[in-house]
Amino acid sequence: MEASFGDLKKGQKNCQRTVPCQYFAPQKIEEALEILSKYGKEIKIIAGGTDLLVQYYDRLYEVSAWLDLKNIEELKEIKIDQNQIEIGAMSTHTQLESSADIKRYYPILSQAASDIGSPQIRNRGTIGGNIVNASPAGDLLPALIAYRAQFKLVSHKEESIVSAEDFFLGPKKTILKFEQLLSKIIIPIPEQNTYSSWIKIGKRKALMVATVSLALVLSMAEDNKIIQEVKVCLGSVASTPFEIMEIREKMIGRQFKQLDFNELGQLVEDRISPIDDIRGTKGYRQEVTKNIMINALEKIQETWGQSQND
Amino acid sequence: MTKLKIELMVNRKKRKIEITPSTRLIDLLRDDLQLTGTKEGCGKGECGACTVIMNGELVASCLVLAPQADGAVITTIEGLGSSDHLDPIQEAFIESGAVQCGFCTPGMILAARRLLEENPHPDEEEIKRGISGNLCRCTGYQKIIEAIKLSIARLSKSDSGKAK
Amino acid sequence: MSEKYIGKDILKVDVQDKVTGKALYPDDIYFKDMLYLKIKRATYPHAYLRKLDLSKAEKLPGVVRIISAADIPQVKNFGLMIKDQPVLVGIGQKMRYMGDALAIVIAESKEVASKAVKLIEVEVEKLEVISDPLRAMDKNAPLIHQDGNILATHYLEKGDIKMGFAEADLIVEKEYRTSFLDHVPLQVEAGVGIYDKKSGVITLWVATQWLHDTQADIAQSLGLSKEKIRIIQPVIGGAFGKKEDISVHIHLALAAIETKRPVKLIYSREESMIAQSKRHPFIIRAKTGATKEGYLTAWQAFVIGDTGAYASSGPAVVHKGMYHCTGPYNVANVKGVAYTVYTNNTYAGAMRGFGTTQMAFAYESQMDILAHQLGINPAQFRLQNAYEIGSSTPNGQILTHSVGVKETIKEALNMAGWKGEAQ
Structure with missing residues (x-):
């Protein structure tokens, strides 16, 4: 009798999603900014996706275009010199947690990153996403303000630098305009006797x-x-x-x-x-x-x- | 552009596939590739049942868009061992009684696998942290932790065996 | 035979499949030409449904059919103990909690089904929402079901409660409240259904904890003989009592009959939380008397169990809870009353412990408070009142074997290294 149903898994694929949608994954930040200026509010920027895909659970069809930042290498770099550290917005929480420079100069940023979600979330979630998502509970945000971080915002027309404390306006609200990207986080190296x-x-x-x-x-x-x-x-x-x-x-x-x-x-x-x-x-x-x-x-x-x- | 061609390596096999961009990795694995060992328990990255290893990292496949996995190397539970040839971690889960309803098991085993790759001799706290993204509602975790401890012993034995 | 198994490690029959990912859970079953269902649920916890506009949803490409109550006049209510749950709420009928189903959307893909559900427009006439069982018990409270908001009342009496309190040197009276709990089995409610035109048999791959009761309930609801309902139990991703109640079953059967195609329905986690059973929140008023030597003389319990919008196993859970009002302690004089009450909350049903875990919070708290006020070590206080062979429970059952409470307390003390009450 059982055999009459045949293979219980033979029907895969007919549950394919059908709603059309566009997807961009540029290599260069300039290309990303061009795409942003063209599509504006119509496009969803995706970094790690750990907040975005939760928000859009069961309604991904509402997104008509994606701008995926995964191929932009410059956004993943962490660079340090005598005066400051520059953290690319696509750096993951796992990177923040394990970076020797961050552990040394910004120990509580590293600790806050290690307190986020789970290994699965930390491997995908990014510092830029945590900032732009602007949750009142965003784990990296108090440490960023306390370390006097600044954010570099870029658009196809101009760039600007803003202090962390001026960036957040309310729950999920920031000063970021739709044609702008947060490209990096800049934090001054703390003084000698910092605790x-x-x-x-x-x-x-x-x-x-x-x-x-x-x-x-x-x-x-x-x-x-x-x-x-x-x-x-x-x-x-x-x-x-x-x-x-x-x-x-x-x-x-x-x-x-x-x-x-x-x-x-x-x-x-x-x-x-x-x-x-x-x-x-x-x-x-x-x-x-x-x-x-x-x-x-x-x-x-x-x-x-x-x-x-x- | 409705469909997108992506190419990825799943369980050591190259797969070329056409998908719509809003497809999640979990749907690609389950619906398109018939790899239903990857489970969906919440769809929001909270339960870990959908855990897979992507480019050497543990990820929740419900929180990854399929095009984000373009070019990626992915291991699902089906890539770990077969019924005739179980992975030592799978054996340890069976022997320790770490499997009850089994719905968390694939994700849990992959989390254990990834943990032991990174840290072959974790202590109990490190084991707990390694599986902290995976919920189990049946076991109370104790037997899962025991299974991972047993895996540590098994894997280090098989490693030293190889060295000889 | 026993020698073959006792003291031996026996592997679960399906454990190899579970560690390799081969085990098939309901969600893992796919058929060719399978359709996907999504349920439109209540928009208000207590309201009359006045209008259900399916037109926008029906026009969405990929939507195959939408079933509403008007299409299934022959279908009857279902329920574990009382048939009080509607399969679909019809126009002029009441939605009683946010999980009530208003329509079944059947579509070619999950995505279209999700989209279509959001296009269904609903108009309701709102009623007072009763979320507190004490309000539900008010004489002037609106009725959630026509026969009254108190679904069941159970009484308990052992010995002479008046005499018991007269013997007491100390009486402690307190109120305890517990909250809703979801079982959160890792797999949500899910299933697949197929209708065979020739035989008229509906085959369902669904999880259930009461295979035959579920079969019978589906059959009576649909007006079919039980032989027409075949349930194949796939591997279940956890249940803990939550899968005793009907969830996807009848909706799948209806959609399979209607479309003659394989159909699949998977709840989202939110849907599972909103629509499917919970642990009953209890309000427990406990009055306990003890002598100054630390022996219990009387225990009075007043229990209200919030069973939410539907009965499920409510009457059984709540009165069983009351029977355990004294915990594992000897009390000669006991009196109790338990009310199972309807509210507009998500319905509550079976969950591991079946009413007794809620009571434990109350009776163990009472024991601690009494011990403290009597100046007796709380472990000693428990030991000298604990059940042993020959003890009788509040409902008069004489315990004849397997009474291990004293050993358990002693071993727990030992393992915890507990020396006494902290000063």
């Missing part, structure tokens, strides 16, 4: 969208005792990742060992007004933000304390 800490809170260890995240980058003066510069940036507690500016006056110019961690934690909590959503309530986020600010300072104290003993 940093990254904490991401969520419900599990993998494949987790942050409920709250915090990036703290702090540099000391030459004496390695007085704070010269600090940035505390938060994710998932507002419509964009952002810096708590009020922290600066409480920390810059002070002796690190005289800081009141509790007070600073409270200050961070007082400066945020998160929302309730599926990942956490407002109250939970406020309390946790305060705690992770304190934890971040404690972590820095540990490494800084070691350098004091040496």
